[in-house]
Amino acid sequence: MTKHRVYAMSFAGVYPHYIAKAEKKGRTKEQVDDIICWLTGYNKEELAAQLENRTDFETFFAEAPRLNPSRTLIKGVVCGVRVEEIQEPLMREIRYLDKLIDELAKGKAMEKILRS
Template sequence: MSEHRIYSTAFAKVYPMYVQKAERKGRTQAEVDQVIQWLTGYDAAGLQRVLDEGWDFRRFFADAPALNPNAPLITGVVCGIRVEDIEDPLMQKLRWLDKLVDELAKGKAMEKILRR
């Protein structure tokens, strides 16, 4: 099976798209950062380092301080695929992040997005 191109894509290239998607729906960059930090365990400085140093998605998730133990509670469809059915662990983490940003953009309450 061939490697997905997204794995070697710089997180910093996709991050502005997450922010734009949220902002178009009245959410903020701070809220995007909050869901990213919730999922990955990065703090603000760590997230900024990822962006500044141009880490790809593979490294972004491999070096994440602590994947949230509630991440498996993220379910639903992203790009026509149920995130809970994705077998590739890295692709599943990517889709979890996509799903969190989607929920943010759809106006879901932060408490629900963060599976509290």
């Protein structure tokens, strides 16, 4: 899949996969939402509106109220690529989110996931 197609994908289309991945490992939709809100600055109502509008990834991150400055502390590998080495800004934001969901699914404590 090309970068352009990833960016044009609906965030709402991928969101259920984040939930399923978390729930399969005994985590909750609320924890996924907490992670997304921490990363982007959306509150729960704003997140719900983005999902309802089927916003694409590019718009989802462009309209984020406040990308968390601590997101740069997110390190590691997603899909074989180190997130801290991704040069393209939007792809880096998407992979930050992927990494956080991976950490949740692996049972990491929320305080650590949210870099508290």
